[in-house]
Amino acid sequence: MGTATGIIKALNSGIKHIAIKRFTLRYPEEKLKFVGDGYQFDPSTGVGIAGLKGRHMLFHDHCTGCQLCSIACEGVAEAIAMVKVPDQQTQNKKSIMPQIDYGKCVFCGLCVDACPFYALYMTNDYELSSFSKEGLIYTPAQLAVKPYVAQDSEIKITDRGATHG
Amino acid sequence: MSAKLPPGLALQKVDERIMTLNVGPQHPGSGHMRIIVQIDGDFIVACDPDPGYVHRGEEKMAEYRNYILNIPHLERPVIHDSCNVLYPYVLGVEELLGIEVPERAKYIRVIASELNRCIYIMYWLAIYGIFLGHSTMFMWPAGDRELLIDLMEKMSGARVTHAHFVPGGVRNDLPPNFEDVCLRQVNYFEKRIKEYAAVFYDNPILIARTEKTGILSRQDAIRLGTTGSVLRASGVDYDLRKKEPYDVYDELDFQTPVLKEGDSYARSKIPWLDMMESCRIIRNALAKMPKSGSVRVKLKPNPKGGDDSVYKRVESGRGSLGCYIVSDKKPEPYRLKLSVGSFRNLIALPYLLKGEKLGNMPSVYWSLNYWPVEADR
Numbered sequence: 070m071g072t073a074t075g076i077i078k079a080l081n082s083g084i085k086h087i088a089i090k091r092f093t094l095r096y097p098e099e100k101l102k103f104v105g106d107g108y109q110f111d112p113s114t115g116v117g118i119a120g121l122k123g124r125h126m127l128f129h130d131h132c133t134g135c136q137l138c139s140i141a142c143e144g145v146a147e148a149i150a151m152v153k154v155p156d157q158q159t160q161n162k163k164s165i166m167p168q169i170d171y172g173k174c175v176f177c178g179l180c181v182d183a184c185p186f187y188a189l190y191m192t193n194d195y196e197l198s199s200f201s202k203e204g205l206i207y208t209p210a211q212l213a214v215k216p217y218v219a220q221d222s223e224i225k226i227t228d229r230g231a232t233h234g
Numbered sequence: 235m236s237a238k239l240p241p242g243l244a245l246q247k248v249d250e251r252i253m254t255l256n257v258g259p260q261h262p263g264s265g266h267m268r269i270i271v272q273i274d275g276d277f278i279v280a281c282d283p284d285p286g287y288v289h290r291g292e293e294k295m296a297e298y299r300n301y302i303l304n305i306p307h308l309e310r311p312v313i314h315d316s317c318n319v320l321y322p323y324v325l326g327v328e329e330l331l332g333i334e335v336p337e338r339a340k341y342i343r344v345i346a347s348e349l350n351r352c353i354y355i356m357y358w359l360a361i362y363g364i365f366l367g368h369s370t371m372f373m374w375p376a377g378d379r380e381l382l383i384d385l386m387e388k389m390s391g392a393r394v395t396h397a398h399f400v401p402g403g404v405r406n407d408l409p410p411n412f413e414d415v416c417l418r419q420v421n422y423f424e425k426r427i428k429e430y431a432a433v434f435y436d437n438p439i440l441i442a443r444t445e446k447t448g449i450l451s452r453q454d455a456i457r458l459g460t461t462g463s464v465l466r467a468s469g470v471d472y473d474l475r476k477k478e479p480y481d482v483y484d485e486l487d488f489q490t491p492v493l494k495e496g497d498s499y500a501r502s503k504i505p506w507l508d509m510m511e512s513c514r515i516i517r518n519a520l521a522k523m524p525k526s527g528s529v530r531v532k533l534k535p536n537p538k539g540g541d542d543s544v545y546k547r548v549e550s551g552r553g554s555l556g557c558y559i560v561s562d563k564k565p566e567p568y569r570l571k572l573s574v575g576s577f578r579n580l581i582a583l584p585y586l587l588k589g590e591k592l593g594n595m596p597s598v599y600w601s602l603n604y605w606p607v608e609a610d611r
Contacts, residue, residue, distance in 0.1 A: 075438035082432040083370055092377050101384075104409040108391040115532035117406030122391035144303030177306040177397040182405070191391070224384055226422045231381065 094233040099222040101233075107192040108178050112185045122176045124194040125169055127212035129158060131188035134165040138180035138189055148173035149180060154209050160186075166209035171197050193218040252279060257595070259287045267606045269583070269599065273592055281587040283580055289610040296570035300536050301327050304567075306397050311572070311608040313394045315354035317347045318550035319608070320399045322557035323570075325480055325546040327401040330539035330561050333531050339403030340481040341523035345416070346389060346398055347548075348512040348519075352423070353382050354551035355505040358603065362502055363434065365596040366443060371434045378426045381419045388412060401537070403530035413520050424513040427506065435503060444498040448586035448598035451496055458582050461575045462553020463504040463603050468496035474549040486518045498594075501601035505551070536565040552576050552603045576609040 094101065105120035134151065142149040151165040158164070167180075167189070181189050194216035199205050222233045239245070251274050258268035268284040292311060296304050308323055309316035321343070328335060356379040363371025383393050388409055390396035398405050434440055450460070455468035465472055473490035475483045491507035493500040539561030547556035553575025560569040579602045586598050 072438040075436055075441075079433045079437045079439075082429060092380070094380075104388050108406070116528070116530045119389065119406045119409040119412075120391055121387065141303065144299040145306045175306055175395070176392060177395075178391065178405070179303065179306065179397070224381065224419065226418055231422055 089230045090232045092231055092233065094222060099233060100219045102220040102223040103193050103218075107190060108181060109190045110178075110181045110184065112187070117178070117182065120191065121193045121195065122178045122191050123218075124171070124192055124197055124207070124216060125167075125180070125212055126190050126192045126215060127166060127209055128188045128190075129154075129156065129166065129209065129213055130160075131186045132158070132161055132166050132209075133186055133188070134161045134163045135186070136165075137183040137185065138167050141179045141183035145177055145179060146173045146175050148175075152209065167212070168206060168208050169212065170206045172202055172205040192216050193220070251275075255592075258284075267609075269595070271587070271592070271595065276591050276593070278587045278590050278592060278595065281584045283583050285577070285580065285606060285609050287610065288607045290607075292611045293570050293572060296567055298566060300565040301331070301401055301539075301567070302533075302537075304570075305400060306395070308572075309395050309397065311574070311611055312354065312550075312552075312605050314357045315350050315551045315605075316395050316397075317343075317350040317399060318354075318548060318555065321347055321480075321548040321550075322546040322555055323559070324399045324401050325548070326544045326557050326559045327539075329544045329546065330542060330559060331401060331533070331537050333402045333533070335403050335481075335531065336528040337482075338407075338524045338527040339529040341519050342389075342404050342408060342529060343399060344482055344486070344519050345516050345523075346386070346396070346404070348515045349382050349386055349389075350396075351551045352509050352512050353379055353386065355509050356382070358505065358551070358600075358605075359430075359502075362597075362600050365600050366440060368434065368437075368440065371430070374426075374430065374433070378423060381423050381426075385412075385416055385419055388415065400530065402533055403528070405530070407529045413523075417517065417520060420513050420516050424510060427509055430506065435506065441499060443594070444502060444597050444601070445495075447498045447590060447594045448501075448601065449495070449497045450501075450582055450586060452494075454585060455496065455582070458585065460553070460579050460582050462549070462551075462579065463508065464501055464579045464582065464601075465553065466490065466492050467500040467504045469494040474547060474554050478547070480546070480548055482519070482522075485522065486515050488515045488518070498597050498601040501603070502597075505603065538563055538565050539567075547573070550575060552605060552608065553579060572611055574608045574611065575603070576605045580604055580609060 103121045107120040108122045109118040136151055139149040139151050148170045149167045152168045154164050154166045225232055225234050252272050255271050259266055266288040270282040271278050272280045295307055309320050312319050356375040360372045360375040387393050390398035450468050452469045455465050471492045476490055488511045491504055541563055543560040545558045547554050555575055556573035558571040559567050562568040
């Protein structure tokens with residue numbers, strides 16, 4: 070192939086893309102769709118359930134304060150600290166529950182695998198930015214709130230190319 | 235310079251014609267490493283790669299964590315190829331602990347590792363494009379990579395650093411309807427990467443810049459101990475997926491691309507051909523995978539290995555990647571050694587750059603499929 074034809078061919082393949090819809094996800098306006106409600110773990114079978122590894126969710130009525138999540142995190146990120154909580158739960162004699170520092174968390178989900186009482190799951194919430202370091206520390210009360218995550222966009226493939234829409 | 239030097243030190247003799255130039259370590263092109271080049275006019279006389287700026291002590295860190303907690307930090311050396319970095323470790327621990335992995339988990343691992351290989355190569359290709367001043371080739375792979383990152387996100391829950399492989403299988407089963415989505419996106423991905431031929435690989439400007447630069451002969455490639463795409467671009471058909479099949483690679487139908495030229499162009503083309511084979515492997519594995527079944531063996535908490543050592547290696551995006559684990563009946567490994575492809579390929583750099591023009595340095599350097607963080611561990 071000659072130099073001129075090669076260059077024209079290269080230009081052509083780029084020019085074709087003027088007519089094709091853009092693939093880019095326009096992030097704050099559009100948000101990606103995920104499978105499920107987030108990564109969960111079933112201790113009875115020892116297998117997880119697929120989902121996004123985002124911000125955690127803590128079920129106060131299941132947590133026994135056994136610290137297994139905190140011990141698992143010690144070898145990874147040291148993001149989980151056990152703190153005193155005001156509410157008295159019958160299964161949680163010591164009244165301690167995990168508090169997670171998202172400035173340190175690497176979202177590996179090994180704390181979820183460590184929990185044998187179905188108390189700690191992960192959710193689809195990934196927008197955790199804050200103006201202060203303290204804002205990244207989620208107390209047990211904050212972790213108990215189920216987040217709302219807008220999910221409206223997924224990859225669509227047509228004959229003319231792929232788009233987020 | 236009349237002052238007497240302390241014993242053991244000597245002044246270096248400097249040739250007036252030779253200039254020493256430091257490329258890196260803050261250079262965006264070099265990554266976190268430095269290449270000391272000595273140039274005579276426009277030609278490189280000598281070159282001394284200087285890695286080690288992003289040493290993280292991965293091997294030492296592994297000695298203080300048990301076999302499960304080692305997973306998140308061991309995939310950090312190459313976050314784009316995190317499944318392949320974990321693969322030898324996981325295989326090694328399985329042999330140490332004597333675990334038999336379920337069949338479905340083996341197929342999921344192969345699919346995840348091939349998707350990761352493509353993700354890594356796309357990132358590498360994007361940087362190769364921008365090194366040569368080809369900004370379309372930066373944008374296209376960076377965009378098309380999203381198709382596969384989306385699949386990995388559905389599969390494992392994270393876009394990079396998936397922490398998906400564990401000794402005994404994978405962390406979670408595939409989400410419902412994954413096979414169809416995977417097949418559709420991988421087919422489209424393959425169609426897209428074939429379009430790169432017109433804009434990049436058949437582009438006469440690229441060919442003029444990379445052909446016959448930095449030629450590594452077959453004998454030199456073997457003698458210097460290069461692996462992966464560098465070795466296969468020099469005409470040696472050596473791929474661990476074929477030579478030492480692990481998991482289910484021996485049941486899958488694929489080929490390993492080999493080129494004879496050994497120049498930068500061949501080295502940049504091999505990963506691209508590899509991606510097409512990866513697409514073929516993924517389709518093949520999706521068809522052969524058992525439709526249901528267990529994906530993970532339940533382990534005891536804090537599993538302990540015997541008084542034993544094990545060495546496992548896999549073909550990563552950058553070549554053979556080995557993991558040597560010594561166990562001394564404790565929950566933590568006594569010693570863990572990563573033997574990485576990046577470091578082996580870097581050894582070829584001083585040989586390739588001798589006599590090259592300085593302008594060819596980025597293309598020759600990045601065609602070695604080198605990832606600084608992996609080499610430093």
